[in-house]
Amino acid sequence: MITEFLPLFLMIVMAFGLAYTLLKVAEYFGPYQPGAVKKSPYESGQDPVGTARDRYSIKFYLVAMIFIVFDVELVFLYPWAVSFRTFLAAGGGAALISVSVIAVFLFVLVVGLIYDVKKGGIDWD
Structure with a gap:
């Protein structure tokens, strides 16, 4: 069995091995010219101000949560909508179970969206 793999x-x-070899060859033969400018921290074309340990605003996480809610909703709803016709053809029980599962799924997503709206995630000040 192991011989098949x-x-x-x-x-x-x-x-x-090839990747490691190419990296080492580039490291050995490539130019290395460190300088004060190259060793300085660089962030988005600006000099960094403050410490790297600053806390992010809660707004950042709320926007990320909105993205995840809508992204996950689309990822799961599209295949369900495409295959819903086969659930209907299979009979009433399969379609009812399918609709109830999607209803619970949408309920959880709507609760997350309502929480996000109440916390001010959609207020674009």
Whole structure:
């Protein structure tokens, strides 16, 4: 059984070996010219101000939560909508179970969205 996967393992080892070899060759032959400007911290074209330990605003997380809510909703609703016709063709029980599962799923997403709205995630001040 292991002999069937031997070519695969050999190819993975060869790929890692080639990648490591190319990195080391580039490190050995490539130019290395450090300077004060190259060693200084750089962030979005501006000099960093303050410490890296600053806390993010809660607004950042709320916007991320809105994105996740709508992204997850689309990812799960589209295949369900495409296959809903087959649930209807299978009979009333399959369609009822399918609709009830999606209703619970949408309820959880709407609760998350309501929480986000109440916390001010959609207020774009």
